[in-house]
Amino acid sequence: MKNKIFFETSPLEAETKTALFEAIKKEKEEIGYYNLPEQNIDDILSYVESFDETIENIVVLGIGGSSLGSKAIYEFLKPMKTPKRKLYFFESTDPLNIVDTLKDIDIAKSHFLVISKSGGTVETISIFKYIFAPNPEKENYTFITDEGSNLDKFAQDLDSRIFYLPPNVGGRFSVLSVVGLLPLALCGIDIKALLKGAAAVSKSFFEQGDMHQVLLDKALYYAKNHTRYNINCLFAYSETLKYFTEWYVQLWGESLGKRQRHSAFNVGVTPIGLIGPKDQHSFLQLIMEGKRNKSVTFIKLREFEHELYIPSVTLPHLESLDILNNIAFHELITMQCDSVIEALKDQKEIPLDEIVIDSVNEESIGSLMYYYELLTSMVGELMDVNTYDQPGVEAGKIILKKKLASLAKSR
């Protein structure tokens, strides 16, 4: 992948950048996700190899960091390669959604992955109870959780297979751990290539290759200007990246939306996921003429596998659109992206950059995800927040548990 920045970066801040690089290298010794590209995956591969061939559906019971990453990769690759098994997700307590998803699944041909880092996620456990009560066979379930969690103890009693999250890997940084790798590998996705893509970005950054300077420059600019450019738009010109943008929204929003460690302030950069050219007809007006509080990153694909041409037909009265004739759709979509970038450059006050990934394959998405994880860590470090916690979501959980307890009492 390549990343090209169109805004002006400061040549003066070498010291800040050196300090940032040192801080990230130090984090790499503590924070687990950095080292996932080099992990040993033999366990996962041998589990997948011996997996029941009659199983057609892999069903993830998980929410947030337990589902967004594998969904992003699965949906990215799906149009290009037919998965070996279908991947489903139960992520909501919405009864309509539960009924609707169950309609699609033959339980006898399905295996359930129950994924909860803490082991006590209300959504996951409530749906698990609903499915487990009439289907209590231990071989239908595999559990992924933190070692020693209550879910771990439950799964041990049940004598089901359990995988543990590696230490110090937060949910939203867990896609390249067993949390993402296991469901994806079961669906026939090449997880080695995925890690290879991530490793390439890691190497390039830490060994001061192409990715080094551009990541430092971008992180520094975003962090320095976080009060002005408090919205970051990711504008991806491929429908395949739709769920990737949802993964990015969690990663970015939950990591950077915090009280600063050493100040009284609430800070954050709001993530927005957009898909082109569709969102040219929805969100682009706001970027072009709205408040100047948005930075925009465009993502383009270098290669599309499908050679689909617009046929050379002249439609009476629509002759002005004959300029479309004989153009390949992949040329058109790339030109659409370039045209929007050009138009936005003329606006001058909107910080733009462009990422080009090779094609729809495992390596590309592995690179892209690791790139965004690194960028998030770097911006978080400079913004003086704890990138890896999420204390703000606890209050609602406590209130919910009180409500549930008082309802249980009253019945």
Place this chain on the structure above:
Amino acid sequence: MKNKIFFETSPLEAETKTALFEAIKKEKEEIGYYNLPEQNIDDILSYVESFDETIENIVVLGIGGSSLGSKAIYEFLKPMKTPKRKLYFFESTDPLNIVDTLKDIDIAKSHFLVISKSGGTVETISIFKYIFAPNPEKENYTFITDEGSNLDKFAQDLDSRIFYLPPNVGGRFSVLSVVGLLPLALCGIDIKALLKGAAAVSKSFFEQGDMHQVLLDKALYYAKNHTRYNINCLFAYSETLKYFTEWYVQLWGESLGKRQRHSAFNVGVTPIGLIGPKDQHSFLQLIMEGKRNKSVTFIKLREFEHELYIPSVTLPHLESLDILNNIAFHELITMQCDSVIEALKDQKEIPLDEIVIDSVNEESIGSLMYYYELLTSMVGELMDVNTYDQPGVEAGKIILKKKLASLAKSR
């Protein structure tokens, strides 16, 4: 539907509110969408009644305002009632997406609705050419466009059926016109009930019922505080509203992201669509602890059709979650929403309100959409922008056409 505001509204601004109401009443005489709930739909109904019964798929070729509205309604209702015909959308020039969608469709059992207000939308016409070249039979297509557009002239020459957009109805305000009604009616959706829901909100607002004061208060607050609260989050607690949030993003973003009429400033309120409880595990942290630049509207369903209960099983080591036992999922999701609202209220600096719609049916979604259209018009009026144009998207289109023309020349 009910709307309850949790932030403090000013009792002092009666004059501004009166002026706003007068301005909106005046707009109603010019701007077409206001009067759509009372339109005559006999044409559409008789067309649908005589429609070929062997057609199983309705395929919309349209983008932005030509697709987001019907998609939102179709996807909202789909889990509750099996559609008479399936609705598909070609909204992208992404070749992977085109190939992927074509896989699902038997052309012989499909009818294509070509929707373009201007008649010259690049995405729509390029995909139309791709489909029309090998399938040039006029009876396979129905056209929806502005009277007198080039697409109108083309369709007349072809001798296909044409429907016209009513005058002064912009794309993003067109869902309750033939643009939304025709595809939905062909799929068996009760469009009379849809309009009835919209009419109820219209009546309530214009005849000073329940909706009158709350809409004035909310619009005034949003407009007055648009520089501070420059992000509006719509947090809907039902998976069925996922595409509704995408419709809202276009409506809000493209209408309000503008240069002010009488100032030099770029203004706008950035729309964010969220779905609960899923996005509690993604975006909530940013709302709770991030920068105080977001207002949040929660949408709840009063009734869920499905009575799905969490079974009364005790899972060893997970006994603390027995408080979930015997709870219905619809109770749980409502309590989750209420708990988040309570937690956010404790933060004090976040303007909150809550909309409750009755259930997943046509009237509810009709009400909700008209409510949001009204609110958008009112906020736009107060923010001194032209709510109904989108001049910012032209620059990119012009650059694209130049690129295409020069490529055509070079070949």
